[in-house]
Amino acid sequence: xDYRKFFNSEIxxxxxxxxxxxxxxxxxxxxxxxxxxxxxxxxxxEVEVWCSxxxxxxxxxxxxxxxxxKTLLEYGSGSGGTRNISGTSTFHTELELKLANVHNKDAAxxxxxxxxxxxxxxxxxxxxxxxxxxxxxxxxxASLIQGIKNSGAKCHIFKHNDVEHLESLLKQVxxxxxxxxxxxxxxxxxxIRSPIIKIVELAKKYNCMTYLDEVHxxxxxxEEGRGIAVEMGVENKIDIINGTLAKxxxxxxxxxxxxxEIIDYIRSFSPGFIFTxxxxxxxxxxxxxAIEIVSMAEQLRIRLKENSSYIxxxxxxxxxxxxxxxxxxxxxxxxxxxxxxxxxxxxxxxHKIYAQPIFYPTVPKGxxxxxxxxxxxxxxxxxxxxxxALDKVWSKNRLPRRNINKVSTI
Numbered sequence: 001x002d003y004r005k006f007f008n009s010e011i012x013x014x015x016x017x018x019x020x021x022x023x024x025x026x027x028x029x030x031x032x033x034x035x036x037x038x039x040x041x042x043x044x045x046e047v048e049v050w051c052s053x054x055x056x057x058x059x060x061x062x063x064x065x066x067x068x069x070k071t072l073l074e075y076g077s078g079s080g081g082t083r084n085i086s087g088t089s090t091f092h093t094e095l096e097l098k099l100a101n102v103h104n105k106d107a108a109x110x111x112x113x114x115x116x117x118x119x120x121x122x123x124x125x126x127x128x129x130x131x132x133x134x135x136x137x138x139x140x141x142a143s144l145i146q147g148i149k150n151s152g153a154k155c156h157i158f159k160h161n162d163v164e165h166l167e168s169l170l171k172q173v174x175x176x177x178x179x180x181x182x183x184x185x186x187x188x189x190x191x192i193r194s195p196i197i198k199i200v201e202l203a204k205k206y207n208c209m210t211y212l213d214e215v216h217x218x219x220x221x222x223e224e225g226r227g228i229a230v231e232m233g234v235e236n237k238i239d240i241i242n243g244t245l246a247k248x249x250x251x252x253x254x255x256x257x258x259x260x261e262i263i264d265y266i267r268s269f270s271p272g273f274i275f276t277x278x279x280x281x282x283x284x285x286x287x288x289x290a291i292e293i294v295s296m297a298e299q300l301r302i303r304l305k306e307n308s309s310y311i312x313x314x315x316x317x318x319x320x321x322x323x324x325x326x327x328x329x330x331x332x333x334x335x336x337x338x339x340x341x342x343x344x345x346x347x348x349x350x351h352k353i354y355a356q357p358i359f360y361p362t363v364p365k366g367x368x369x370x371x372x373x374x375x376x377x378x379x380x381x382x383x384x385x386x387x388x389a390l391d392k393v394w395s396k397n398r399l400p401r402r403n404i405n406k407v408s409t410i
Contacts, residue, residue: 018337019360026354028052030060034378038354047348050355050372050386055220055328056300057377058250058290071285079278083110083267087277091284096255098291102218102226103241105257109267110284112276114215114244114254118143119150120272121240121256122211125180126151128269132178135169137161137194139187141213142361148182160187163198170206179208180239185228186217189363189371191329196229200237209239219248220304220328224295245283249290253279303376304328307383311374314387319401320394330372331358332390334399340368343393351389 014020025039026049038047058064071091081087092110099108111117118141126132126148134153136144139160148155156173158166166181173179181203183194196212203210214227222231225248229235240262245253256266267273294300308328315322315332323331334340337359344357359368370390374383394401 017360018341024348024354024356028060030065033057033060034375034382036354038348045352047352047354048382048386050353050374051370052373052375053247054250055248055304055373055375056250056294056297057375058248058294061250061290061293063293064250064286064289067289068282068286072280072282075281077280077282079280081277082275083278084274089281089284091281091288092278095284095288098288099243099255100257102224102291102295103214103243103257104226104230104235105241106260107263108255108257109263109273110279111254111256111273112279113252114213114242114246115141115143116272116276117254117256118213118242119147120270121242121266122147122182123151123272124266124270125209125211126153129153129178132180133173135166135179135181135208137183139190140182140184141188141215144182144184144211144213161192161194163195163202166199167202167206170202170208173206175207179206180211181208182211182213184213184215186214186221186327186329188216188329189358189369190323190331191325191327192323193228193325193327196232196234196238200234204237210237211240211242212238213242215242215244215247215254216329218243219291219294220301225297225301245287245290248294249287251283251287251290253283253287300376304374307374307376307378310380310383311372311387314383315390318387318391318394320390321400321402328373330374332370332372334368334370335366337365337368339397339399340370342397343390343399344370346393346396347389350393351385353386353389355386 027037034049035046036049038045079087096108096110126134132153134148134155136148136155136157137160138157156169158169181199183199185196186193212229218227219225221228229238240256240258242256245251308330311330321333334343340357340359344355347353347355355370355372358371
């Protein structure tokens with residue numbers, strides 16, 4: 001086999017479909033965000049960032065940075081090993097206690113990323129619980145899907161946020177068969193909430209475990225930013241909550257929070273936890289400080305909500321289609337991979353606005369979009385400039401103006 005020819009051929013097919021991804025080199029100086037520096041070959045240009053997941057700018061908060069630097073200078077850059085072999089420090093154990101408290105759970109367990117946490121935990125449960133059947137929302141994140149697939153457990157996929165379809169599937173399985181419902185509190189590519197209360201009720205009715213991904217809501221919703229499950233008062237009815245340190249908390253790493261028994265089980269049986277080097281102590285220290293700040297940052301959450309609402313208001317004024325929700329995520333619909341890339345390119349070339357195009361496999365084919373994310377550091381004039389630029393690019397590419405694609409926020 002000509003391996004090089006095979007790889008090149010597959011990549012060319014990908015490019016022909018408009019699905020090839022190109023990374024931009026974006027450096028984000030603390031003093032100038034949302035302005036950032038894009039490196040293009042031997043040159044550099046200033047752009048405004050409109051697609052960051054650093055939702056509350058915690059990665060650049062002076063107290064967070066100070067704690068990271070202090071820990072780095074005192075303890076070095078690495079953890080030294082896996083959690084079992086010299087890679088557990090007081091920073092790790094304190095952070096797990098803090099995260100458990102955020103979600104009102106008995107315990108928490110750190111992973112290298114939220115993707116790893118989802119994949120490893122679901123693989124372990126799907127593999128180890130005999131005859132378990134898993135019920136998964138059709139728009140679940142790739143990490144959830146991959147964990148379920150790799151486990152080999154029988155999986156039922158229910159229509160997005162459709163509790164009637166979910167119940168029809170649950171009815172087909174014996175009440176005594178081990179079952180687990182896997183879903184998200186806030187779907188990141190749409191900004192749509194899930195019907196958590198109704199799903200929890202079904203879980204109780206049909207004797208199911210529940211696994212909730214709160215990656216895009218922790219730090220941003222609920223009392224002290226504890227997440228949507230806490231906001232809805234059902235966190236104690238969710239068996240396992242997955243979260244991240246990389247979005248509202250601005251660091252890197254992921255975790256699960258659950259009962260002592262579940263955490264101990266995953267700690268003991270999950271290869272993705274056992275055989276992975278633990279996160280750096282300095283990152284754990286930064287996360288601890290970020291959680292402390294975010295818990296008291298109601299004004300930042302209010303500012304984020306106000307900015308998101310203002311974006312929707314201005315999008316309405318120029319009739320650019322988007323998915324209308326009440327979340328901090330604004331999905332502007334282009335619905336074509338080539339045009340989506342072109343809109344993104346025109347925004348950055350003509351107006352110095354950076355909004356990454358989103359296409360398959362991140363979203364279904366035909367539903368390509370710009371995923372706009374604002375932060376508290378974006379001001380009113382930034383928003384007006386961005387929408388003005390988008391309006392001009394929309395006209396330049398002769399994209400349709402239409403009524404807002406209203407989506408229920410359950």
